Amino acid sequence: xxxxxxxxxxxxxxxxxxxxxxxxxxxxxxxxxxxxxxxxxxxxxxxxxxxxxxxxxxxxxxxxxxxxxxxxxxxxxxxxxxxxxxxxxxxxxxxxxxxxxxxxxxxxxxxxxxx
Amino acid sequence: xxxxxxxxxxxxxxxxxxxxxxxxxxxxxxxxxxxxxxxxxxxxxxxxxxxxxxxxxxxxxxxxxxxxxxxxxxxxxxxxxxxxxxxxxxxxxxxxxxxxxxxxxxxxxxxxxx
Numbered sequence: 001x002x003x004x005x006x007x008x009x010x011x012x013x014x015x016x017x018x019x020x021x022x023x024x025x026x027x028x029x030x031x032x033x034x035x036x037x038x039x040x041x042x043x044x045x046x047x048x049x050x051x052x053x054x055x056x057x058x059x060x061x062x063x064x065x066x067x068x069x070x071x072x073x074x075x076x077x078x079x080x081x082x083x084x085x086x087x088x089x090x091x092x093x094x095x096x097x098x099x100x101x102x103x104x105x106x107x108x109x110x111x112x113x114x115x
Numbered sequence: 116x117x118x119x120x121x122x123x124x125x126x127x128x129x130x131x132x133x134x135x136x137x138x139x140x141x142x143x144x145x146x147x148x149x150x151x152x153x154x155x156x157x158x159x160x161x162x163x164x165x166x167x168x169x170x171x172x173x174x175x176x177x178x179x180x181x182x183x184x185x186x187x188x189x190x191x192x193x194x195x196x197x198x199x200x201x202x203x204x205x206x207x208x209x210x211x212x213x214x215x216x217x218x219x220x221x222x223x224x225x226x227x228x229x
Contacts, residue, residue: 040221041221042221042222043204090159104208104217106158106159108157108158109157
């Protein structure tokens, strides 16, 4: 199906391990985003990307790494997972910068638990 | 910086009641404003959007009007249904460009009882 997908949907890992969360969109949107959702905080921006090979930090980037070699993929890597990174992670994409196309569309999320 | 404030709830209403969820924001310039809805176990879905002052966004019986003078974007529905039970997020996007992330409120958990 067309749209934005995330994998895995659920992941349990241990402190110190590397974990990669995948995000794929079929719309050829230029912009892609990673958010984390935590109780009491709403959603907070981790990283974003304006195009392939262009990424930048958001509000809470520490402990995360992103890459974007292809327009449709935007993986998020936790290089050494910590318990504080237990969260639900959402990927989003949007088409453009002007007001008619700046709506962000969200994937179904990945629930990550770090033991 | 940008910020969004909304009631967190839970807000519990009876079916067919009138709903208001307040949302106020702080931002420079004229941001785009959004309401997203999250059903249990799912991602966020766009509910409605407004891009300039006095614009009214509407969808599925929900409405919200962009009030620049009060920096507000309150969500309303005239008669709620059990199926409206979800978490509702107010969000804004700065007018600067497509790479700007959304700034979200903390979400309002709405429970509709039959």
